[in-house]
Amino acid sequence: MTHTKQTVVGVPKETYPGETLVALTPAHVPLLTKIGLHVLVESGAGEAAGFEDEEYRIKGARVASDRSELFASAEILLQVRTLGANPDTGRHDLPLLRADHVLIGLADPLGRPEAATELAHLGVTVFAMELMPRIARAQSMDMLSSLATIVGYKAVLLAAASLSKLFPMLMTAAGTIPPARVLVIGAGVAGLQAIATARRLGAAVAAYDVRPAVKDQIQSLGAKVIDAPVEAGEVEELSGYAKTLGEHIYRKQRERLTPVVAASDVVIATAAVPGRPAPRLITADMVARMARGSVIMDVAAERGGNCELTRPNEVIVHHGVTVLGPTNLPNTVPMHASQMCGRNLANVLLYLCKDGFLHVDVADEITRETLVTRGGAVVHPRIGALPRATHYDVAEEGNA
Structure with missing residues (x-):
């Protein structure tokens, strides 16, 4: 495939109720631009964590005036909580998603596999940070540990x-x-x-x-x-x-x-x-x-x-x-939490991207274990084998 333009990484404002974190801080922007990625941040995305739009601009990111512009321009979307980890308000983004989008963030694929199925039907590629293998070379990407x-x-x-x-x-x-x-x-x-x-x-x-x-x-x-x-x-x-x-x-x-x-x-x-x-x-x-x-x-x-x-x-x-x-x-500590999680997400992109473009190598353990959906299907065997509606309703599930 011949690429005609460099990949745009979008950082939307989090919509989970009360969420104050942002998926990328200004300090992480140069890490991505250095490898040829463009960074686009939704206006106000970092404010709750203490990061102003101008700080992102100074570090080399562009700021999108609204969410629609960001989703339309970006190929890769970094989120603290994607649909599975944001099952209610996360649905508002479904009309903005398209088949060439790549979502990277918390996705709760084991708890809510039905969200993975829904995103797969849209053709979206999803990498779930919860599935990051606990191996030495993946430690810098382990968002759950942060x-x-x-x-x-x-x-x-x-x-x-x-x-x-x-x-x-x-x-x-x-x-x-x-x-x-x-x-x-x-x-x-x-x-x-x-x-x-x-x-x-x-x-x-x-x-x-x-x-x-x-x-x-x-x-x-x-x-x-x-x-x-x-x-x-x-x-x-x-x-x-x-x-x-x-x-x-x-x-x-x-x-x-x-x-x-x-x-x-x-x-x-x-x-x-x-x-x-x-x-x-x-x-x-x-x-x-x-x-x-x-x-x-x-x-x-x-x-x-x-x-x-x-x-x-x-x-x-x-x-x-x-x-x-x-x-x-x-x-309760959004600035440092965003710094830690943002570095984890940035490290994932540094690992997956070569020459400014995303490369999905399913032979690689880190890629294989975190990749949930691709090409219109749920490709992770562990997630695909789960019932479509699994959740934490203790009244129904009891003590497991």
Whole structure:
């Protein structure tokens, strides 16, 4: 195929309710223009994250006056949340999409494969950042890890602000104040960052995870390991995430966690399974055993929550225990969140583009694992095998 013009990368303003991030910051523009790409940004796209239109212009981007102009001019679209991860307001862009468009961003293909099918029918090529393989050469493109780092950090700060106690041990004229006892459930990227943050604040930290491989990481951060009542090997080989386990295993986990939760001042719950409702590991009875003034920060709220009392974006008080269920903590630090995610997305383009044009090599692992739709079809076998309507409606799906 002979190219007559260089590829235009479009950065539309995010439309997910309350979203403050932008998919590319001004600092990332020169990285793309250097390899021959043109960058077009929708006017106002970066304002909520602290980036003005003029900053983009100074760095070499053009600014589109409206969304229609951007979609009409761009071949590649970078979004924090594409249709699958923005199922309601994301639909407003469907009339603007065309068959030669390439979408790169969060797409929730495991949770909402029906969105992938819809985009495939339009002929749109979709790369889902959630499917980035956890291999060394893909680390700089791992958007989920960037977001999870922020989630773990902010979860601890918000929990500390809600706790009726101080986090560190203090020696005062009025006596010694013991450190807060923090339990982190799930030692993925968010959990490990939560451990590190709680330790920096002076708390005594314990952590629980079903994966034996993370034990050393927990201990390296100075936290105590709570042994898990499951067999080794219960993880997905490609992703490194925990699998959905049987209810009898979850029951054993709850039994093991009950006394630990009861003795904790703060519980940071981060356990998640990609594309599935979060495992229910904390019951209302377990919460009732905690001391009044304690806090549960459930960052798995968007997927139904690890605690049965959790309600997305609500604060629940049960027997004097506060249960928090935030669903978009990166929104609270949009400047740095955009810097991190924007660099991930820029690195994807640097990897996929040669001489200013996109090259799709399905023999390459990173390309193959993130490519969801192409040529009018869902090409990712894992996504194509899923039911068309999968979501996180816990009332229908139960505890998985």
